[in-house]
Amino acid sequence: MVDGLRDALVREAKRVEEDCAYSSKAHYNAADAWSYAHLCIGLPAxxxxxxxxxxxxxxxxxxxxxxxxxxxxxxxxxTFLNPERRANSHRLAAAAFHELRNKARTFYEIDAAAVADDSRATKLLKELSGRRDDLNRSSPGIPRWAFERARKGIEAGEATYSVDV
Incomplete structure (x- = not known):
């Protein structure tokens, strides 16, 4: 594989990974809030x-x-807010983004080096990028506060594996 192309593919895979890290964490934050709302409405009722x-x-x-x-x-x-359904939607989106994050990391850590064919590596990355775009289209909107909390957590190292430190 041409080094310049490989480097570009790795950089783009890292962008996908970063996007997915923020989206996953933000969706988990939103899911937690909706789960709490469900309890705050359901238990008193x-x-x-x-x-x-x-x-x-x-x-x-x-x-x-x-x-x-x-x-x-x-x-x-x-019934109107349906917090349980909203929590579930965010939790499913979070898990899907987390899965894609893992695949992007595997791509740039292993696949990009193992695949000798430039077109095959490019195709794999385009699939990852396309999946991210699909998730962005189909996932519920992320509240700004949930994104900001995710950003702060990620910047504090909450999404970093100890092996990567």
Whole structure:
């Protein structure tokens, strides 16, 4: 393989890896937030529902009615926001970006050196780059705060393997 081309392929694979590291970490951050929202909506609704039921049995109609309204409101918010589905979507995107990150690293650490045919190596990199583009199109949007938290974590070394230090 021509060294100039190999170097260009490695640099581009490292860009794919970096993009995927940020996207993966940011999606994990967003998934964690939506999971927390799911708990914050679901647990009070479940607890209030149980208390409303007991209150109705104990003839505390006003308390039971108030709690029933509260449960209905929480249930409506939970249905509208659907935090569990959003958390799942972000978690799946995070895992897909993480997988692609690993493949990009394997490409520039092993495949680029092992593949003697320039066109084969270029094709492999284009597949990685195309997969990244597909993931960017199909993944849920990353909130700015989740990206910033990912950036800070990555800059602090959270995404670095000890073997690479």
């Amino acid at each position: 479940a607890f209030a529902s149980a208390v409303a039921g007991v209150s109705a049995l104990k003839s505390h109609e006003a308390l039971a009615a108030g709690l029933a309204i509260f449960v209905a409101a929480l249930t409506s918010v939970g």
